[in-house]
Amino acid sequence: MRRFRSADPDFEARFQAFVGEQRGSPDDVGAAVRYVLQAVQNEGLPAVLRFTRQFDKIELNEETIRVTAEEIAAGAAECHPEVREAIKLAASRIKAFHERQKPADQRFVDEAGVELGWRWTPLEAVGVYVPGGRAAYPSTVLMNCVPAKVAGVDRIAMVTPPGKLEPAVLAAAQEAGVTEIWRVGGAQAVAALAFGAGPIAPVDKIVGPGNAFVTAAKRQIYGIVGIDALAGPSEIVVVADGKNDPTWIAADLLSQAEHDPAAQSILITDDEAFADKVEQAIAAELETLATAKDAAESWKNHGAIIIAPLADSPRLVNILAPEHVEFALDDPEALSDQVRHAGAIFLGRHTPEAIGDYIAGSNHVLPTSRAARFQSGLSIYDFLKRTSIVKCDPASFARLGPATVALATAEGLPAHARSAAVRLK
Structure with a gap:
């Protein structure tokens, strides 16, 4: 586990290097x-x-x-x-x-009289x-x-x-x-x-x-x-202040660490004394955790504690683009609304990530390895296709046909142009 302090002069360089580390990269298979x-x-x-x-x-x-x-x-x-x-x-x-x-x-029907639309199947x-x-x-x-x-x-x-x-x-x-x-x-x-x-x-x-x-x-x-996504090691970021029970936060961090030695758990807090208590609570939890071997390896090699102003946490979360992020705060939306890149966001002190894994109803198949920058979690849309629909009558085709011919000709596709031009005569 590494500890970062945003006040340190080399924080940004060390943090970016940490973000760029590869986890669980197997030998070429x-x-x-x-x-x-x-x-x-x-x-x-x-x-x-x-x-x-x-x-x-x-x-x-x-x-x-x-x-x-x-x-x-x-x-x-x-x-x-x-x-x-x-x-x-x-x-x-x-x-x-x-x-x-x-x-x-x-x-x-649009202003040109063309009927347009789409259907889902x-x-x-x-x-x-x-x-x-x-x-x-x-x-x-x-x-x-x-x-x-x-x-x-x-x-x-x-x-x-x-x-x-x-x-x-x-x-x-x-x-x-x-x-x-x-x-x-x-x-x-x-x-x-x-x-x-x-x-x-x-x-x-x-x-x-x-x-x-x-x-x-x-x-x-x-x-x-087709495929849904390429799954990587699991990850969680917990943003928490000193009002939290350190044992709760320790359990949340270990809930992902136990998945795999390559999983990653990160705590962001503005209270260094609280961070110390969480670290101690993690050590205590590992004494009795049945999955302690994997969890301990994950926490040791890939875990982190970041000491930073909570106001800076959305920026850090957006850089990490984690699979899961918890905001264990009294007013979680004040910060979470600024997060753009995360697979799932869990709000408040009584919303551990585990509730989303099993029973909340939202999907737990989420982007990992910073893929939340460009990808969403699994949803109904993964099992649907959208088909476009276009319908012209003679009048609407007459309005759009000349521009079709012009663009097709400009692209050097004469058969395209002719398929429109023959209908304009």
Whole structure:
């Protein structure tokens, strides 16, 4: 963990160097992923089964690669009742939030008499990658699948690494209305969704987080299918004054640090004595935290405390462009309204980032690695397409046709010009 003081003469240089550091940059996996993608594209299901055997040490076939309806129901039934109720509550809130995002079709006639507009249509098929390994992620299922359902996507194909499927994941899939689940992970899962593999039909877009191999595969297949984003290590910035309970703030910082040793947690405060207390509280929390190994490594290597006037915090947040930012203050909007670059903003002392991860209703699939400068979090718009509509009658075409001919001629495209000119005679 590093500490920065805005009053120091070298603050800006040190801060900019810190912002530019790469986190979790894996060794080049591009060549290995390219090999997997090409094999699945050329061979289909046999390649998927071979890579599953090689990487996951699990033998599957054309029948057992799919999770049956009976398995989904049985697994969901094993989910603890309290967790099941939490999944239902989360799903209902996520659905309600995303239903409010539904855009309207539009048709209008402009001053030239041309009828213009647009209409929205859902994607036909979406693949959702749900990670396995470190933990079970029912929230990933809900955050990706519920908005897709709200958008009207016809087919949702969920893939997740083979092995025991956690009851909470199956309960979330059931709650989200997902009936197509495949036991396949890694780059081979992305390839199967992009190209098709035996019983796995190709999709139009792939969403959901994954490891370095999954991210590299999504990068390489973009253009063949759509993708949501390239996920990086998680991150949080907490802007807090000395009125906060340091244990609360410590817990908020560790809530992201525990995700991954490459995750990043940053505290911005104007109270150095409070910063000391937060640092002590983090050390105390790590004594009992089950995920302390990853969290401690993250805090040690990528964490930071910035001592600066709170009035300067929006500027610093905008430079960091973090995935999550909390304003744990009495009047959070006074500063948060100045933030332009952040995946999600959490306002007030009783709004920890974790509430957004699970139950608030907003989406937790957010831009990382400063991508909040140019990208939004996952929404219903990721599962919709907008199509433009143009309609001319003879009178309106007569008004616009000559300019069309002029521009097409200027661009050296005579067939374009003629397609308009022939209608003007």
